[in-house]
Amino acid sequence: MKQFKLLYLASELSPFAVAGGLADVTSALPKALKNLNQEVRLMIPKYKSINERKYVLREVIRLREIPVTVGSQTAIASVKSAFLPDSKVQVYFIEVGDFFARPGIYNDPKTNQPYPDNAIRYAFFCKAAIETLKKLSWQPEIIHCNDWQTAFVPVYLKTLYMGDPFFKGIKTIYTIHNLTTQGEFDVEVAEKIDFDKSQVKKGGMFYKDGKLNLTKAAILFSDFITTVSENYAHEILTDDKIGFGFREILEEKEDKFEGIMNGVDYAVWSPEKDKYIPFKYSKEEIEKKIENKKAMLLRLGMPFNEDVPVIGMISKLTELKGFDLLLEVLDDLLKEDLQLVIHGDGERDIAETLLSYAKKFPKKISVSVTYDEKMAHLIEAGSDMFLMPSKYEPCGLNQIYSMRYGTIPIVSPIGGLFDSVDDIDEESGLGTGFVMEDLTAESLLKAIKRALAYFKNKEKWVEIQKRIMEEDFSWDISAKRYLDIYERVMTGDEI
Template sequence: MNLFFNGVKTVLTIHNIGYQGIFGKESFYKSGLPDEIFREIEHNGNFNFLKAGILYSDVITTVSPTYAKEIISDDELGAGLSATLKKRRKDVYGILNGVDYSVWSPENDKYIPVPYSIQTIETKYENKKALLKHFGLEYNEEIPVVAQISRLAEQKGFDLIAEVIDEMMKLDIQYIVLGTGDPKYEEMLEKIKRKYPKKVGVHIGFSEELAHLIEAGADIFLMPSRYEPCGLNQMYSLRYGTVPVVRKTGGLADTVEEFNSKTGRGTGFLFEKYSGQDLLKALKKALSTYKIRKVWLKLMKNGMTKDFSWTTSAKKYVELYQKLMTPQKKARTVKAK
């Protein structure tokens, strides 16, 4: 068996380093591995599968370049394994996840009532009407719909939402959420829906059809994550002309560019500090821009022209595999800040 795997290269991809496969020491003895290996792969006295993978893989990838840097340089974001990753720094790569545009694209989306493209962008508002009708909310072109599709968890920033939700409701917005998760956030959202029935729509659970309708019908997509290895919904949103408001972390930092109204460049709005007030500041900036119809239209189109398809990501993986099989060529390293 050893001869069979001689020369075989291994690539480990870390999607979310918070989930490591941690088991008691007794589980190690079931593995059949030599006892001396446990000293290398143990973490806090436990058998840590992910640490073993990091140490013994030829190359480690993550699902975005910024997340690769974050988990190496920040022990909190590295979930206790940043020191291990620093030992392998030269072998760590960040390659952004891709989007399947045959499924997530407004011109051929089978789940939305009215398909549209960058050339027929005004048709998007027919989907906004359908979305609001689904939640029993009144349509008003002047009022933006702010939406979230998410696991309801602190990682996704719902502790920040809880902190500022009443302030958010004072803004001239309608707020729609699709998700499931921590019962305390499910309860919070249901409570907010009851408190502001004319402004809030909540669906606890998941619906593929509704997720597509939200992407097509919302004006703003809110994603205030504490950390985000890659994130896909912000990339879906860009394709649908739904402007993302996100925290500048992980894949969100790699895919959303701060909009500059003077130059007309950028695709969304970002905030850095993990705080409810900074979230509100970014959201208010988006709302101010929404009022200027011509500028908002430019911003929507900027996002719709971005290409985050798997074509680009797959090429980077192929290049990495080729470098891995060519020992004399040194692979590019990911430097931590």
């Protein structure tokens, strides 16, 4: 297997700085690539929230006081280094002026609104990453960028740094994790990030729907584009609502666009090893799972009954995650013999409505409008079913986590949910979860009732649990697919 020098560039990384699923991917894929004998390094911003003492960040003397200029501004970058926990993957934390010395990653926690200078912040991060490579005298063969915060790199390398011999031959891969955030900004931002306003006019590399669009530019300038599941890639090219009008742009890339299912780090998400759950268990000891159910309900102040199924949800409380569908059927659902545990933050009106139900039916529904890592693991281990009625889910990870915990998923038929969950057949019992027929409240209620009916047959239920715990979505599989793309990009072979 050929060894590559890879720089993995992202705006978040577990456990250092977490805002969503991107942080898990950024942590797991480089480790899987390292295990495949690749030379891989990571770069992320040095956010204020990162605990330097806890993670043993060390100064790198030659990476101090690097001047970085973007537009008319110059800031000083300094870089610290550490290793990803339980790995030999080196991480560089880039501090640029005071751009990342704020309490939030992307948003101001007081207002929950994006920082108004986010485009400039991440332009500085990307420029600083490029300059850091020169100071290190380390030339990667491939720079793998993730979402709009890193979109500047493929653009800068093929424009501002085009004549710099240090970067000659470096290829860029750009992964779209979620098109709901594309890096859209006002036209005036162009000059602040080193480009002329003409590039935000029709025909310009940044122009899309009257805005400056960083994702569009990254797609145009990258050597290959990936996204996080095969079905999501298909949806982007066939459904303008899901693809946000990127079909034509991506079709121009011909065969240089591919969906690769995200994997799971089973060292973190596995009931045999999970450090957050009180009772570890395996497929052979599936009976111990119920102890986590007891512990979870006790923590939430809810009654325990072995014969009453618990449906867990860990999600942003938004319509895109299907909560409007859930609210439409919640009155009918609560008439059933079940308990519902919801964990996550999001839209205030949805949260308040759910909290009102929890107040009215405290024995049947629990709602925690927050995110707690330990509780998330306990919900996966303690629930009997896991509900994801999403209207938009590029990959989804919780349905995959759930399978390993013997927690049977109930999902909508979109994105990565469609790729990863096979509907359970009524006659044979084969399948890995309950898939909604379509994106309607009626279909959601029907899928849940199917699951509740199956739960009553304990023998069948345990059989399904043991089967789904054998499903393998490890990163090794996905990492090998990325290596295949790296090799073809480097050799110039047609994909």
